[in-house]
Amino acid sequence: MSRAESIYLKDYKAPKFTVKTCDLVFELYEEHTQVTNLMSIERVDAGAKDLVLDSIDLELLEIYLDDEKLPEKRYVIEDEHLRVLDVGDAFKLIIINKIYPQLNSELEGLYKSGNIFCTQNEPEGFRRITPYLDRPDVMAVFKTTLVADKERYPVLLSNGNRESNFKLDDGRHGATWFDPHPKPSYLFALVAGDLGVVQDKFVTASGKYVRLYIYTDRGNESKCKHAMKALKDAMKWDEEVYGREYDLELYNIVAVDSFNMGAMENKGLNIFNSAYVLADEDSATDANFMGIQSVIAHEYFHNWTGNRITCRDWFQLTLKEGLTVFRDQCFSADLNSKEVQRIEDVDALRERQFVEDASPTAHPIQPDSYMAINNFYTATVYEKGAEVIRMLHTLLGEQKYRKAMDLYFDAFDGQAVRTDDFLWAISEAGGIDLEQFKRWYYQSGTPKLHVDEKFEDGKYSLTLTQKVPKAVDGSEQKPYFFPLKMALLDESGKEIEAKTLIVSKESEEFTFKVEKKPVLSINRDFSAPVIVEQSHNDYAFLMKHDTNSYVRYESAQSFGLQTIESMMRGKPIDEEFVNAFGHILDEDKLDHSFKALLMELPSVSAIMQRQEVVDFELIYEAKERLQKHLALTFKEKLLVIYNENHTPDSKELDALNIGKRAIKNRALKLLSALESDEVIAIANAQYNSSVTMTDRIVALDVLENISPEFSTVALGHFYKKYNRDTLVMNKYFSILAASHREGTLDRVMALQNDPAYNELVPNLVRSLIGVFARNYKHFHAKDGYGYKFVADKIIDIDKINPQMASGLAGAFKIYKKMNKVNKKLIKTELERILLEPSLSKNVYEIVSKVLN
Ligand code: PHE
Ligand code: ZN
Numbered sequence: 001m002s003r004a005e006s007i008y009l010k011d012y013k014a015p016k017f018t019v020k021t022c023d024l025v026f027e028l029y030e031e032h033t034q035v036t037n038l039m040s041i042e043r044v045d046a047g048a049k050d051l052v053l054d055s056i057d058l059e060l061l062e063i064y065l066d067d068e069k070l071p072e073k074r075y076v077i078e079d080e081h082l083r084v085l086d087v088g089d090a091f092k093l094i095i096i097n098k099i100y101p102q103l104n105s106e107l108e109g110l111y112k113s114g115n116i117f118c119t120q121n122e123p124e125g126f127r128r129i130t131p132y133l134d135r136p137d138v139m140a141v142f143k144t145t146l147v148a149d150k151e152r153y154p155v156l157l158s159n160g161n162r163e164s165n166f167k168l169d170d171g172r173h174g175a176t177w178f179d180p181h182p183k184p185s186y187l188f189a190l191v192a193g194d195l196g197v198v199q200d201k202f203v204t205a206s207g208k209y210v211r212l213y214i215y216t217d218r219g220n221e222s223k224c225k226h227a228m229k230a231l232k233d234a235m236k237w238d239e240e241v242y243g244r245e246y247d248l249e250l251y252n253i254v255a256v257d258s259f260n261m262g263a264m265e266n267k268g269l270n271i272f273n274s275a276y277v278l279a280d281e282d283s284a285t286d287a288n289f290m291g292i293q294s295v296i297a298h299e300y301f302h303n304w305t306g307n308r309i310t311c312r313d314w315f316q317l318t319l320k321e322g323l324t325v326f327r328d329q330c331f332s333a334d335l336n337s338k339e340v341q342r343i344e345d346v347d348a349l350r351e352r353q354f355v356e357d358a359s360p361t362a363h364p365i366q367p368d369s370y371m372a373i374n375n376f377y378t379a380t381v382y383e384k385g386a387e388v389i390r391m392l393h394t395l396l397g398e399q400k401y402r403k404a405m406d407l408y409f410d411a412f413d414g415q416a417v418r419t420d421d422f423l424w425a426i427s428e429a430g431g432i433d434l435e436q437f438k439r440w441y442y443q444s445g446t447p448k449l450h451v452d453e454k455f456e457d458g459k460y461s462l463t464l465t466q467k468v469p470k471a472v473d474g475s476e477q478k479p480y481f482f483p484l485k486m487a488l489l490d491e492s493g494k495e496i497e498a499k500t501l502i503v504s505k506e507s508e509e510f511t512f513k514v515e516k517k518p519v520l521s522i523n524r525d526f527s528a529p530v531i532v533e534q535s536h537n538d539y540a541f542l543m544k545h546d547t548n549s550y551v552r553y554e555s556a557q558s559f560g561l562q563t564i565e566s567m568m569r570g571k572p573i574d575e576e577f578v579n580a581f582g583h584i585l586d587e588d589k590l591d592h593s594f595k596a597l598l599m600e601l602p603s604v605s606a607i608m609q610r611q612e613v614v615d616f617e618l619i620y621e622a623k624e625r626l627q628k629h630l631a632l633t634f635k636e637k638l639l640v641i642y643n644e645n646h647t648p649d650s651k652e653l654d655a656l657n658i659g660k661r662a663i664k665n666r667a668l669k670l671l672s673a674l675e676s677d678e679v680i681a682i683a684n685a686q687y688n689s690s691v692t693m694t695d696r697i698v699a700l701d702v703l704e705n706i707s708p709e710f711s712t713v714a715l716g717h718f719y720k721k722y723n724r725d726t727l728v729m730n731k732y733f734s735i736l737a738a739s740h741r742e743g744t745l746d747r748v749m750a751l752q753n754d755p756a757y758n759e760l761v762p763n764l765v766r767s768l769i770g771v772f773a774r775n776y777k778h779f780h781a782k783d784g785y786g787y788k789f790v791a792d793k794i795i796d797i798d799k800i801n802p803q804m805a806s807g808l809a810g811a812f813k814i815y816k817k818m819n820k821v822n823k824k825l826i827k828t829e830l831e832r833i834l835l836e837p838s839l840s841k842n843v844y845e846i847v848s849k850v851l852n
Helices: 221-243 286-301 314-335 339-356 379-412 419-430 539-545 549-570 575-586 592-598 604-609 616-633 633-644 655-673 677-689 695-705 708-722 724-739 744-751 762-772 785-801 804-816 820-834 843-850
Strands: 015-027 033-043 051-054 059-065 074-076 081-084 090-099 108-113 116-120 142-148 153-156 162-168 170-183 190-192 195-203 209-217 250-256 268-274 450-455 459-467 482-491 495-503 508-513 518-524 529-531
Touching: 116 268, 142 153, 142 250, 142 314, 142 379, 142 482, 142 762, 153 170, 162 762, 190 268, 190 616, 190 724, 209 221, 221 250, 221 286, 221 677, 250 286, 268 286, 268 744, 286 314, 286 695, 314 339, 314 379, 314 419, 314 604, 339 379, 339 549, 339 604, 339 804, 379 419, 379 482, 379 575, 450 518, 459 482, 459 495, 495 508, 518 539, 539 549, 539 575, 549 575, 549 592, 549 604, 549 616, 549 677, 575 616, 575 633, 592 655, 604 616, 616 633, 633 655, 655 677, 677 695, 677 708, 695 724, 708 724, 724 744, 744 762, 744 785, 762 804, 785 804, 785 843, 804 820, 804 843, 820 843
Parallel strands: 015 142, 209 250, 250 268, 450 529
Antiparallel strands: 015 033, 033 090, 051 081, 059 090, 074 081, 108 116, 116 190, 142 170, 153 190, 162 170, 195 209, 450 459, 459 508, 482 495, 482 518
């Protein structure tokens, strides 16, 4: 059964026509919206006769060509196109059409989130608003007029600057906006609603005054402070680090509850998932605050890397996303802790991207084909894309990198370009040949780097062998070019030698003159996104002595993995690991947040990734046993750490207090393996006395997993207090969906009827169903009910919102690696999904690739 065609990069053709200006009028009513679209269009390809516009689910009312009403024989309505026959070289086209935003549950194009009209047009939403050349290499100047009921929608926004306001006699009013910067349709946005607003200002380096506004549902204004601060910090950072200033007089951000992704960088009018705007200490965790800072910055940085310079086509998505993620990671590292930020970014990459890269849905950061482009907003395009830019940054060094970025902006400002154009600028200003490096853009899968060491007669030699996986289609792929930061340490941990090797061959040897056998510290800062394969017993030493914090962390993780794996093979717990863990607990000069990371055991996903055939029951058994052993062995120390750092009345968001909460909660979670009355009492007291959401969530999570009795009371209290705050309810659903307790699936099913739950809101679906699908214990239960439930939900939700459904289907990406029993169960469910008669191409693409 083939229900979706693939689209190929090699088939790219330049547009045959272009749109110079686009004047839009939106008349917003309760049942429908009428769109009047006046475009001035020019022919670019002399051979083209018909104008073919993208158009999906639009009710056409009238078309005028150069002010003449177009007779029906002059146009054809095709499946997803409007074809205007035989047009001239330059002409004016007016299209009037009707849409139904109130019924739009896909959340693409114009839709309603609660009482707010808003848009989402990346990548291909605009064609659901009005017929258009809906592709990023067509850039027009937009003018937008909104007309709506004044009572219901006092706030009317679009891109650029406001030109005028007007009032109509019938209680409606209007506003006209003009954006002087030519842009592709995916950056178009409008908002209409009854919104509260928070206002601030920013003066740019060259002295221009920018007004900043954050709009949100009334009553939430006090929760916008952190977002506003992050915006100003980001504006300043981009001036200082990249020399880039903002280019409009106005910067608007609107927070909405129903949004498929995190946020969207529409020119001058960012639209955000409210989870990435709203926060105060009572309702948001420390991680939420960090997330807001980074997403606000990410969208702001897109103004230069994405909007001023955009993508020629969607295969180039990483041009803007990889680069912008790299920029936001550096921003967060500069404003917070560099070492902690790096470890967290690497962790996030490995948890999600490595799994994707090892699956049949693996793709290069620049894919060469897709069925549904929406499926390619992936960890690969974003996070691996950022790692690729980071490698370029490492290869060039800060100064040359900045020169290269300046050249990139100079050469391509105002254009829609390719990753090749970006690499040209890097190569030109960096004075570096990137031919081999480009493989990172068109090869997929995570390379392994095998390390062999030899020491003889004062000579240390390091043999590095790249093991490059085959592509998904079975074809061979070639060795990569990358920077590998490394150091050789003496027995006290001092660096004898530290440098950045350039690795480019399948196998090569590097030699060093040293007196004694050194200890190798490799892939420092995770300078290349590879899996290092190394067999040695220096982990305890590196955990303690490495001067590179990433390698310290990585060594703790690797040692933990090695220990758990040998337990899974039936060996007793390696006491050397236990000792090394004890040493970490004793170190008191470490930054709290960093120490909390060192105390973290490898995740279930990390363990799973190294198994040839996966059985989650075995993984959990070993990991839980190790955790319990550590908790028993170090109970007193962990209690001391807990008590020293537990300050229930403090809610400060500075590094010290965030760190204290992190380490204290890490200690509590480890201790929870004891399932003792003492630990239950501590968690219960923490829930009752703490003033931060961070502390409450950890306490609830611990209680939920070890004490049905206390968790029922605490969760009941929590629900009563927060059931009208949907962002907090996301956390409530997540705790229950992630629970390891018996009966979790039944409770998840029942929670779908909770009045606070709503299947139309992506955040809630992700919190309940999405989190359950990543609850390995219950999702992969051997009775198959977890799979069946999630498959049912994919089928249901696909009818509401295909993008959300294909996101859920991602949980099945590990299918191939599962043991026989689970594999058979998954197969049945995936085949059942494929039999659905009106399956979206989004879900079809993921499920068919996973099964293949
Ligand atoms: N371009 C957005 C970002 O990364 C992500 C996004 C994609 C949002 C598609 C909505 C839809 O910042
Ligand atoms: Zn982005």
